[in-house]
Amino acid sequence: MNTDAELDSKSVRTRKRVLAAAARVFRQQGYAAASLRQIADAADMQAGSLYYYFDGKEALAEAVMDRGVAEAQRSAEAAINRLDDAADEIDVIVAAFSGHLTYLLEEADFAVATLRMLQQTPDAVRTRHLKKQKAFGRFYGDLFDRARDAGLIDPFFDLSALRMLLLGALNWSPEWFDRRGLSADDLVAQLGRMLRSGLNG
Amino acid sequence: MNTDAELDSKSVRTRKRVLAAAARVFRQQGYAAASLRQIADAADMQAGSLYYYFDGKEALAEAVMDRGVAEAQRSAEAAINRLDDAADEIDVIVAAFSGHLTYLLEEADFAVATLRMLQQTPDAVRTRHLKKQKAFGRFYGDLFDRARDAGLIDPFFDLSALRMLLLGALNWSPEWFDRRGLSADDLVAQLGRMLRSGLNG
DNA sequence: GTCTATAGGTTGATAGAC
DNA sequence: GTCTATCAACCTATAGAC
Numbered sequence: 001m002n003t004d005a006e007l008d009s010k011s012v013r014t015r016k017r018v019l020a021a022a023a024r025v026f027r028q029q030g031y032a033a034a035s036l037r038q039i040a041d042a043a044d045m046q047a048g049s050l051y052y053y054f055d056g057k058e059a060l061a062e063a064v065m066d067r068g069v070a071e072a073q074r075s076a077e078a079a080i081n082r083l084d085d086a087a088d089e090i091d092v093i094v095a096a097f098s099g100h101l102t103y104l105l106e107e108a109d110f111a112v113a114t115l116r117m118l119q120q121t122p123d124a125v126r127t128r129h130l131k132k133q134k135a136f137g138r139f140y141g142d143l144f145d146r147a148r149d150a151g152l153i154d155p156f157f158d159l160s161a162l163r164m165l166l167l168g169a170l171n172w173s174p175e176w177f178d179r180r181g182l183s184a185d186d187l188v189a190q191l192g193r194m195l196r197s198g199l200n201g
Numbered sequence: 202m203n204t205d206a207e208l209d210s211k212s213v214r215t216r217k218r219v220l221a222a223a224a225r226v227f228r229q230q231g232y233a234a235a236s237l238r239q240i241a242d243a244a245d246m247q248a249g250s251l252y253y254y255f256d257g258k259e260a261l262a263e264a265v266m267d268r269g270v271a272e273a274q275r276s277a278e279a280a281i282n283r284l285d286d287a288a289d290e291i292d293v294i295v296a297a298f299s300g301h302l303t304y305l306l307e308e309a310d311f312a313v314a315t316l317r318m319l320q321q322t323p324d325a326v327r328t329r330h331l332k333k334q335k336a337f338g339r340f341y342g343d344l345f346d347r348a349r350d351a352g353l354i355d356p357f358f359d360l361s362a363l364r365m366l367l368l369g370a371l372n373w374s375p376e377w378f379d380r381r382g383l384s385a386d387d388l389v390a391q392l393g394r395m396l397r398s399g400l401n402g
Numbered sequence: 403g404t405c406t407a408t409a410g411g412t413t414g415a416t417a418g419a420c
Numbered sequence: 421g422t423c424t425a426t427c428a429a430c431c432t433a434t435a436g437a438c
Contacts, residue, residue, distance in 0.1 A: 010403095011403080014403085029233075029321070030231065030233060030320060030321050031234075032230075032231060032233035032234035032321075033232075033233035033321055035430080035431065035432085036431080036432065036433085037430090037431085045403095045404070045405090046404070046405060046406080047431095047432085047433090048404080048405070048406075048407090048433085048434080048435095049403070049404050049405070051433075051434080052403060052404075053403095056432070056433070057431095057432070057433090090400065116320060118376070119231060119317060119376070120230070120231050120233075120234055147400070151401075152400065152401050153400045153401060154394075154400060154401055154402065156394060157391060157394070157395075157400065158383055158387070158391060160382070161382070161383050161387070161388055161391050162391055162395070162400075164373075164374070164377050165370040165374070165388065165391065165392060166370065167373075168369055168370040168371075168372070168373025168374055168376070168377075169366040169367065169369040169370040169373070170369075171369070171373050171376075172365075172368075172369025172370070172372050172373050173365070173366070173369055175319070175320070175369070175372075176365050176369075181361070181362070182359055182362050186359070186362070187362055187366065190358060190359060190362050190363055190366065191366060193355075193357060193358070194358075194363070194395065194396070194399065195395070195399055195400050196399050196400070196401075197398065197399040197402065198395065198396055198397050198398040198399040198402055199291065199348070199353065199354045199355060199358065199363075199396050199397070200352075200353050200354060200355055200397075201355065201398065201399055201402075211421095212421080215421085236412080236413065236414085237413080237414060237415085238412090238413080238414095246421095246422070246423090247422070247423055247424075248413095248414085248415090249415080249416080249417095249422080249423070249424075249425090250421070250422050250423070252415075252416080253421060253422075254421095257414070257415070258413095258414065258415090
């Protein structure tokens with residue numbers, strides 16, 4: 001049994017190495033431009049060997065994207081759980097942004113690869129992925145609903161549009177973020193202040 | 202002279218047709234996945250014929266991207282010029298967003314193709330393009346500077362970070378915008394209200 | 403599990419006829 | 421100006437040795 005577990009564990013570890021290599025290459029090149037040879041190279045194997053672990057390029061991309069959204073959501077949830085009891089519903093949204101953005105900006109090959117691949121991926125893959133991503137959308141939707149119900153968001157706002165605009169600000173940030181400037185937390189602070197009271201508050 | 206102008210004009214017109222076809226295909230497929238055969242098809246010619254008008258795929262992409270930023274900036278400027286004298290410096294920013302976003306969301310093959318291609322394009326092309334895009338960045342930077350100088354943006358804010366976050370919200374919108382929902386103007390109104398007084402103002 | 407070898411297809415680009 | 425034909429390079433995926 002011990003032996004079995006060890007054999008299994010090695011295979012699982014190699015699979016993870018392949019997936020991480022795929023995320024890194026997909027992140028840098030996007031879906032179409034990334035080649036299986038590059039991915040295999042990054043994982044220290046030959047292109048043909050990848051097929052022992054994954055069915056092909058599409059399956060590899062889908063696995064990366066699945067983990068990308070999962071990790072982003074987990075980071076957002078973890079940040080919410082770190083809040084103390086004094087937090088109001090806007091604090092919850094800002095905390096979710098904080099966890100989400102921090103993950104996106106520091107070593108997040110999976111999530112950034114996911115964002116970059118979304119439009120390039122074959123239809124079947126994209127369709128399946130968007131379904132999974134909708135769960136993440138609902139997670140954020142609930143946070144905004146609660147803030148409105150608590151009277152912290154004016155009824156003027158369309159919560160769906162607001163959510164997409166703000167998530168867009170987050171999703172685009174890997175395109176321009178520079179470690180030498182403001183930190184991820186600083187960025188969220190800017191965003192939080194704007195949400196609380198606008199540019200002049 | 203008339204004859205010359207007409208001959209010239211036909212060639213120019215064909216070149217424009219090729220460029221528009223390239224923008225359409227690049228927008229849908231991104232840089233790497235788009236093939237010259239698809240572009241030629243969309244322009245009603247054979248792949249080899251493209252080389253009469255452009256030096257190759259990279260040159261085609263660069264021409265699309267140049268026009269993409271130019272059109273976006275022109276739309277933003279035009280919207281500012283339509284403001285009346287009562288407008289304050291925040292109105293100017295919101296107007297720029299309005300022109301920019303409206304262009305981005307309605308038949309803007311060039312600008313959306315530009316956004317999608319940025320990360321995929323070969324280094325030489327990207328480097329040259331980012332230089333041109335910086336001018337657009339400075340344009341927005343000036344608008345924010347003026348709003349701060351007028352006392353309409355609290356010194357708390359880092360104007361560069363703020364600008365990138367908000368432009369990110371715009372740039373990401375083609376990913377999710379749906380004609381059946383809110384209009385581009387509605388979206389800008391949401392953004393404007395948030396900038397003025399926050400979510401609860 | 404991982405390799406080598408290769409099939410089968412597509413790509414960007416060029417040459418030359420018309 | 422536009423076409424056809426073609427090249428060399430590269431791709432994904434598969435087959436079979438080890």
